Amino acid sequence: MKPSAHPSAALARWDCHAGDVAFAITAPSTWLSTQQTYLSDFLTTPPGELDLAGFSIRVHTDDLAFHQVVATITRSPTTSFIEPVPGLLMQTADDPTGRRCYVIATDKVEHQPGAYAVTVHGHDIDLFTHTGTVRPHRYPIRLIREAMLRTYEDAGGVIFHAAGVDVGGTAVMVCGPRGAGKTTVAAALLRLPGAALMSNDRLVLHKGDHAVAVPLPVPTGRGTIAAFPELESLVRRTAGTGSGLDRMPADIGSTVKHAFTARQFAEAFGARLISRSALRMVVVPRLADTSKPAQTRRLTAPETRRIVAANCFTPRDEFWVRPWLVPRRSTDDQLDRHARAAIEHIAAAVPCIEVNFGAHNPISDLARILESATGGIR
Numbered sequence: 372m373k374p375s376a377h378p379s380a381a382l383a384r385w386d387c388h389a390g391d392v393a394f395a396i397t398a399p400s401t402w403l404s405t406q407q408t409y410l411s412d413f414l415t416t417p418p419g420e421l422d423l424a425g426f427s428i429r430v431h432t433d434d435l436a437f438h439q440v441v442a443t444i445t446r447s448p449t450t451s452f453i454e455p456v457p458g459l460l461m462q463t464a465d466d467p468t469g470r471r472c473y474v475i476a477t478d479k480v481e482h483q484p485g486a487y488a489v490t491v492h493g494h495d496i497d498l499f500t501h502t503g504t505v506r507p508h509r510y511p512i513r514l515i516r517e518a519m520l521r522t523y524e525d526a527g528g529v530i531f532h533a534a535g536v537d538v539g540g541t542a543v544m545v546c547g548p549r550g551a552g553k554t555t556v557a558a559a560l561l562r563l564p565g566a567a568l569m570s571n572d573r574l575v576l577h578k579g580d581h582a583v584a585v586p587l588p589v590p591t592g593r594g595t596i597a598a599f600p601e602l603e604s605l606v607r608r609t610a611g612t613g614s615g616l617d618r619m620p621a622d623i624g625s626t627v628k629h630a631f632t633a634r635q636f637a638e639a640f641g642a643r644l645i646s647r648s649a650l651r652m653v654v655v656p657r658l659a660d661t662s663k664p665a666q667t668r669r670l671t672a673p674e675t676r677r678i679v680a681a682n683c684f685t686p687r688d689e690f691w692v693r694p695w696l697v698p699r700r701s702t703d704d705q706l707d708r709h710a711r712a713a714i715e716h717i718a719a720a721v722p723c724i725e726v727n728f729g730a731h732n733p734i735s736d737l738a739r740i741l742e743s744a745t746g747g748i749r
Contacts (some may be wrong), residue, residue, distance in 0.1 A: 443476030535569030
């Protein structure tokens with residue numbers, strides 16, 4: 372299927388990577404130019420470690436094509452519903468050519484039902500937007516991310532709920548649940564000389580210690596932004612008076628956050644955005660709304676195993692609960708074996724440091740103990 376748009380619109384193609392998964396994106400040239408700028412804030416050069424299958428993504432921007440897909444789904448005798456993300460319900464059906472078709476039916480996450488439709492056949496993906504789609508350029512990265520995660524899992528990769536920062540050429544995995552302080556610790560690590568950001572919320576590990584970034588935005592709470600002048604300056608410079616920063620709650624763990632792109636977040640600290648590094652340390656943040664002095668503690672192997680296992684999202688992810696775009700070839704038992712092996716490797720071979728920090732203290736105290744803790748791997 373060729374991308375559809377106004378008959379006079381020229382088409383263009385852009386090749387990019389998420390990890391070692393290649394994507395060829397074809398769309399109307401003016402649309403693709405904006406898309407390339409958007410995706411470049413998340414994607415970087417491939418690691419060049421694995422020979423993984425690639426995907427094509429064709430973007431269709433006319434209303435007729437979108438409504439044709441929706442009609443195919445609603446009229447199909449095979450129509451059903453899936454919930455890949457809690458609160459996001461997709462209606463799905465097979466078309467006569469064997470393509471699987473999807474459209475957003477209910478959206479309690481962003482409140483944008485009907486924002487887009489997708490068809491997929493093997494490694495060929497078509498995205499359909501329409502004139503009423505709000506910020507359509509944010510949707511291809513969701514398809515890229517889903518395809519990347521499933522491809523890596525089938526190649527033996529394991530997904531962890533963790534931020535990743537390269538410090539001195541090796542990866543520090545900042546591991547913990549929502550609200551633990553991963554973003555604050557990642558920001559403090561990015562202040563170290565030569566540091567680079569990998570990812571804010573998901574990392575893929577394969578072959579033991581090979582860490583690969585998952586392209587994601589960096590939602591950041593007001594407390595973290597206020598603690599780092601680099602971030603507060605960026606917010607006020609890019610969003611101006613419309614940022615809403617002063618109205619955001621300052622509570623630790625608040626779900627109201629400002630979303631930076633990965634590259635924006637890294638470059639605020641003069642850091643780079645990179646796709647891979649070798650895992651050499653795990654940091655477990657324990658940030659609290661107190662004046663408790665900053666301190667670190669080396670965790671035992673059983674403690675490390677328990678914490679890392681709790682934040683391992685292969686084969687079950689707390690947010691992307693159901694793979695939909697690219698079916699897994701591996702069984703849950705196979706994925707679970709890969710996950711257990713990765714957890715055991717970390718517990719046995721990777722130092723795990725718990726960082727306790729009261730947010731009422733100067734952020735320089737956090738940066739100081741992190742610099743000391745990572746000194747042995749730099």
